Amino acid sequence: MKTKKVGSAGRFGPRYGTKTKKIVKKIESRMKKERVCPYCERTALKRVAAGIWYCKKCKTKFAGAAYFPKSD
Ligand SMILES: [Zn+2]
Structure with missing residues (x-):
């Protein structure tokens, strides 16, 4: 599941909170690039x-x- 706010981190669903998922999104987008x-x-x-x-x-x-x- 993807959400507009957290992108790839949307797979965690409603768990962990938006702030955590935003960090995950940032890391994962960097992982794809580097x-x-x-x-x-x-x-x-x-x-x-x-x-x-x-x-x-x-x-x-x-x-x-x-x-x-x-x-x-
Ligand atoms: Zn090489």
Whole structure:
């Protein structure tokens, strides 16, 4: 379920509150954008687990931040 206010975070339904879901939305929209491999610079990253990233192009597996390939 998608709602206009919280976008992708709408799947949580009425739980967790709007504020929490707005943060989730912000993180998830960033997750979709930041998929660029720091080694080959191609958009082929896959998040294997929290903090583990895998590049489908150069087959590199590396540790990054939990939700983004690199922390700020
Ligand atoms: Zn790569």
